[in-house]
Amino acid sequence: MNVTLTDKEMADLKDGLRRCSPETIDAAVRYRETGDLDTIPTIVFGILERYQPSTAPVKLSQADEDARLIEDLGLDSLTLLEIVLTIEEVLKLHIENEELREIRTMGSLNKFLHGKITGADTGAPSKVYSREEIVLVLPQQPPFLFLDEASLNAETLKASYTVKGNEFFLEGHFKDEPIFPASIVFEATGQAACLWVLEKAPAQIGKEIKSNHVFFASLDGAHFYQKTKPGDKLEFELKLTRLREPLAIFEGTVTSRGQRVAKIERLVLAFGEQLLPGNIPSSESSASDAVAAPALAVAPNGSDSVRS
Amino acid sequence: MKRVAVTGLGFITSIGNSRRQVVRSLQECLTGVEPFAEFAGPDAPPKLAGTVKGFQFPTAYFEDWQFPAEYKLTREQLRPMAPNSLYAYGAMQQAIAEAKLTPDQVSNPRTGVMCASGGSMWLAYENMHTMITRGVARCQPMAIVNSIPGSLYINLVTCYKIKGGALGFSSACSSSAHALGAACDLIRLGRQDVVFVVGAEDCNKFNILPFAAIRALSLQTDPAKTPCAFDVKRDGFVGTGGAAVLVLEELEHAKRRGAPVAAEVLGWGQSADGYNVLAPDPDGDGLKRAMENAFHDAHLAKEEVDYINAHATSTTVGDVSECRAIRAVFGNGKTPHVSSTKSLTGHGLSLAGAMEAGFCVLALQEGFIPVSAHITQLDPQCAIVPIVTKPVPDKPRITLSNSSGFGGTNVCLAFRRWENGP
Numbered sequence: 001m002n003v004t005l006t007d008k009e010m011a012d013l014k015d016g017l018r019r020c021s022p023e024t025i026d027a028a029v030r031y032r033e034t035g036d037l038d039t040i041p042t043i044v045f046g047i048l049e050r051y052q053p054s055t056a057p058v059k060l061s062q063a064d065e066d067a068r069l070i071e072d073l074g075l076d077s078l079t080l081l082e083i084v085l086t087i088e089e090v091l092k093l094h095i096e097n098e099e100l101r102e103i104r105t106m107g108s109l110n111k112f113l114h115g116k117i118t119g120a121d122t123g124a125p126s127k128v129y130s131r132e133e134i135v136l137v138l139p140q141q142p143p144f145l146f147l148d149e150a151s152l153n154a155e156t157l158k159a160s161y162t163v164k165g166n167e168f169f170l171e172g173h174f175k176d177e178p179i180f181p182a183s184i185v186f187e188a189t190g191q192a193a194c195l196w197v198l199e200k201a202p203a204q205i206g207k208e209i210k211s212n213h214v215f216f217a218s219l220d221g222a223h224f225y226q227k228t229k230p231g232d233k234l235e236f237e238l239k240l241t242r243l244r245e246p247l248a249i250f251e252g253t254v255t256s257r258g259q260r261v262a263k264i265e266r267l268v269l270a271f272g273e274q275l276l277p278g279n280i281p282s283s284e285s286s287a288s289d290a291v292a293a294p295a296l297a298v299a300p301n302g303s304d305s306v307r308s
Numbered sequence: 309m310k311r312v313a314v315t316g317l318g319f320i321t322s323i324g325n326s327r328r329q330v331v332r333s334l335q336e337c338l339t340g341v342e343p344f345a346e347f348a349g350p351d352a353p354p355k356l357a358g359t360v361k362g363f364q365f366p367t368a369y370f371e372d373w374q375f376p377a378e379y380k381l382t383r384e385q386l387r388p389m390a391p392n393s394l395y396a397y398g399a400m401q402q403a404i405a406e407a408k409l410t411p412d413q414v415s416n417p418r419t420g421v422m423c424a425s426g427g428s429m430w431l432a433y434e435n436m437h438t439m440i441t442r443g444v445a446r447c448q449p450m451a452i453v454n455s456i457p458g459s460l461y462i463n464l465v466t467c468y469k470i471k472g473g474a475l476g477f478s479s480a481c482s483s484s485a486h487a488l489g490a491a492c493d494l495i496r497l498g499r500q501d502v503v504f505v506v507g508a509e510d511c512n513k514f515n516i517l518p519f520a521a522i523r524a525l526s527l528q529t530d531p532a533k534t535p536c537a538f539d540v541k542r543d544g545f546v547g548t549g550g551a552a553v554l555v556l557e558e559l560e561h562a563k564r565r566g567a568p569v570a571a572e573v574l575g576w577g578q579s580a581d582g583y584n585v586l587a588p589d590p591d592g593d594g595l596k597r598a599m600e601n602a603f604h605d606a607h608l609a610k611e612e613v614d615y616i617n618a619h620a621t622s623t624t625v626g627d628v629s630e631c632r633a634i635r636a637v638f639g640n641g642k643t644p645h646v647s648s649t650k651s652l653t654g655h656g657l658s659l660a661g662a663m664e665a666g667f668c669v670l671a672l673q674e675g676f677i678p679v680s681a682h683i684t685q686l687d688p689q690c691a692i693v694p695i696v697t698k699p700v701p702d703k704p705r706i707t708l709s710n711s712s713g714f715g716g717t718n719v720c721l722a723f724r725r726w727e728n729g730p
Binding site (some may be wrong): 012018051055076078079081082085088089094251 | 358369382383384387441444446449450
């Protein structure tokens with residue numbers, strides 16, 4: 001990853017790091033422009049140093065990996081919140097409240113951030129999203145939201161949806177025989193992948209992704225094995241096979257009561273501001289194809305329109 | 309019913325950041341108004357403010373703020389504050405020292421705090437701007453506590469470890485007068501022994517300039533000429549900020565601990581005009597009733613009153629309405645001296661009531677009557693009451709402090725000089 005921060009990004013970064021040492025700001029710029037993980041301890045040290053009260057029992061310069069943030073470094077809970085907000089803003093990631101509880105020492109903070117960014121095990125359990133939480137993240141909304149629950153990990157995700165029977169399209173699909181459409185099964189898979197991109201990808205690429213900046217790009221090797229009807233619980237399992245801006249590529253399966261319902265060899269989502277109309281780099285014709293068909297409903301696409 | 313003493317005062321005001329400076333400014337008619345840097349640009353119609361000296365707020369980040377070294381605040385204490393809380397912290401430190409209250413007496417279930425501030429419009433704006441432009445997750449953790457009107461009691465309770473009743477009053481420019489009335493009642497009913505009365509406001513374009521839209525601000529650029537309450541040339545008020553704190557204390561409690569009694573709070577009255585959101589009742593009927601209620605509450609004969617610190621902000625309609633109210637109250641009988649100290653300080657909005665109550669106590673204690681400054685030609689409509697345009701030798705025994713706010717809310721507070729009894 002090699003980018004150059006815009007003037008505004010640079011100004012925001014410096015504002016977020018006001019009163020931090022010049023070394024901290026340099027490290028943060030390097031991280032944002034190159035993704036260099038070696039900069040993280042410098043950034044974290046600089047942010048902690050800026051917030052540490054002068055009355056703290058242990059000075060940061062003498063603190064080792066085992067130094068406790070509250071007892072030794074003298075940081076109260078609100079100061080920790082300020083630190084978390086600053087780290088989130090500088091590293092462009094989101095730290096959950098549950099994750100915070102596990103962080104008690106300098107060492108665990110550095111390890112946590114390193115893991116969070118690289119996608120390695122952070123020691124924190126994968127987060128389970130309820131339908132109410134999913135609604136807050138995804139651009140897809142009822143009645144066109146086909147996920148009840150999802151849990152996201154660094155490179156995998158699981159999700160489920162129980163066919164309710166009152167979905168608006170079942171009345172016509174089919175007459176007197178409600179069958180959950182195969183196209184909607186693929187749509188639901190795409191929604192699960194979209195959730196992963198919005199929640200997990202920003203930390204891994206070091207960039208924010210807005211919910212209306214994710215687009216369906218292509219679906220290859222999509223097979224459908226079994227029809228499902230009201231009451232059936234669809235279970236989705238996806239694995240990330242590649243993440244590189246502007247594409248996230250997944251493979252996955254859909255099952256119901258242990259039986260295979262569908263398989264997808266390659267599901268591609270495109271994301272990022274540069275994909276918006278009028279903002280397309282001319283060299284990226286593949287991305288432009290993705291924009292040309294920003295349909296969120298999956299229409300299986302035989303031709304591999306997007307090549308990463 | 310228990311009696312109420314004033315045992316301590318604290319001031320961070322445009323005319324001084326200590327009792328000594330404030331007394332001198334009031335006695336020598338020294339204005340706190342000057343050209344205000346925030347109003348220098350062409351977009352600000354008024355050019356003056358009653359600036360608070362010794363405090364600087366160059367950015368919304370509290371770490372950039374400068375204030376006198378005698379006020380020592382930790383990062384954790386300063387972080388949730390707006391300028392109004394910082395001013396109040398300083399004034400409260402002075403008042404505690406003057407009242408000779410020990411830390412145990414300050415932090416005590418029998419000690420409360422009644423606060424009044426309009427909140428920090430400035431920080432509210434900054435916080436919301438951050439939230440809208442940088443996202444909800446980037447909103448300042450202190451965005452609510454540093455900006456809402458309750459910010460004042462939130463901060464003071466925490467800094468001074470207050471254990472008794474704590475709340476905020478919101479009745480526009482009569483807020484801190486209401487706070488004093490409520491504090492007086494708490495003590496009279498035996499619910500608290502000591503109550504801090506606090507009025508505080510920011511002093512910046514965010515809480516002053518909106519008044520330009522209703523043409524309430526003086527456009528005069530010479531601080532030697534404005535504000536000039538009761539004068540024919542008055543053209544509106546000049547904004548100010550700061551803080552004033554009064555320690556109200558149950559009289560016997562004060563005597564037992566040998567506290568220095570500055571004055572007695574005799575009682576108070578309140579009313580509403582039932583008239584208009586902005587304009588006062590032109591006949592001053594609401595304020596008249598508030599004054600009469602105060603006399604009744606204080607068991608005071610109106611002839612006993614020596615001085616009225618008028619609300620008079622130097623607006624054309626407000627000053628006349630108040631003079632009519634005073635005239636109506638006193639009829640053809642002896643009418644006390646009337647002056648507006650806002651002509652020296654500027655109008656402190658929610659701060660005004662407590663600040664001027666403090667001035668009334670100073671007038672009783674130091675034996676002087678504040679002059680109404682900058683009057684060259686008295687408005688005949690105001691001359692119906694005895695406006696103090698030149699120093700008078702009288703030493704007042706009973707003083708009143710009037711306050712009125714938007715919506716036509718009125719408060720009159722009554723104080724008596726302390727003469728060691730009865």
